[in-house]
Amino acid sequence: MDGAAPLGWEEAALGDLVGRVAAENVVAQMTQPPFAASAMDGYAVRFSDVKIGAALSVIGEAPAGAPFGGKISAGEAVRIFTGGSVPAGADHVIIQEEVTRNGDVVTVNDAQETPRNIRPAGIDFKSGDVLAEKSTHLHEIHGSIFAAANIASVSVHRRPKVAVFSNGDELKEPGSTLKPGEIINSNHYALCAMIRRWGAEAVYLGCASDNESDILDCFKRSADADIIIPVGGASVGDYDFVKSAFAKAGGEIRFSKVAVRPGKPTWCGAVGNSRAIGLPGNPASAIVTAALFVQPLVRRLAGEVWSAPFLKARLTAPLGANGGREAYLRAQENDGAIAPVANQDSSLLLPFGSANALLRRPVNAPALDVGDEVEFVRLR
DSSP, X not given: OTTOOOOOEEEEEGGXXXXXXXXXXXXXXXXXXXXXXXXXXXXXXXXXXXXXXXXXXXXXXEOTTSOOOSBOOTTEEXXXXXXXXXXXXXXXXXXXXXXXXXXXXXXXXXXXXXXXXXXXXXXXXXXXXXXXXXXXXXXXXXXXXXHHTTXXXXXXXXXXXXXXXXXXXTEEOTTOOOOTTOEEOOHHHHHHHHHHHTTOEEEEEEEEOSSHHHHHHXXXXXXXXXXXXXXXXXXXXXXXXXXXXXXXXXXXXXXXXXXXXXXXXXXXXXXXXXXXXXXXXXXXXXXXHIIIIIHHHHHHHTTOOOOOOOEEEEESSOBOOOOSSEEEEEXXXXXXXXXXXXXXXXXXXXXXXXXOEEEEEOTTOOOBOTTOEEXXXXXX
């Protein structure tokens, strides 16, 4: 949607960063490691002292978290462990397997070619380094990175709140005993999961029956949402009341259909401080249009700099000509090779079990053969 901008920011704990978007640069508060650290268990020494047969006096030890307070001089060694702070004067750690210890004396058994086994201070990052730039989509590892930099919380954009409700007297919940003409209400499970994966909070309000007052109540209960997603009831049938209820809720419709297949009845509007995107009730239509229209809005409100990335692949099966609406075909893509699934009927859910892409067909696109290049967007 035009004018969609990131929502305000809030502080998030390190355990709540996955899927969030940084609202500002995240800057290291300390150097990591903060001191030169041993990479091995062994002895901290001066490299110039470790000729084969040399005997060195062990003057102390440096376990992790308890540095040796003195300085190593010629002919001396300090017992050190992985992660321990390398004592002043040492420029090499000889591993314990390459010496023999007798009391407080270690004898060098193996040639030492170069100084090694010491991790310099700041080898990972230094205080003041930018660890994640503003608008970075944060993943599972960021919490550990920020923790190592002595950061306890991070400024992130607020998650958009998305209210979803279904509509239709024929829809019943899983586990119901169905009467003739009834079907299971299933679309919202996929839609809410997709919305959460895109970085929003999805709230399912239930299924409204085919009457205006029930649908109006769902719009009223959505008043605090950033985005409202009614599913179904948007066509021109005698029992389609979503748009009239939206108008009674004070909503203004910006457009009432799209030239996309599947998904023609998709509509868009605004009510109060909320944006609304009405999705068709057919499963394929709802999922495809959510990926195309809801996803960019959610991601932009969540703080991402995002637009649908159209990728290229080559067909592994011939494809017929397209008609007067842009089409998005459920497809399987692997390593640059792509093929649409066999049945593209908009009522079918099962093809999404194997489909991982939407193959884009422009308006009036000609028939294509095996090996021809097409555009696609990823579903997963």
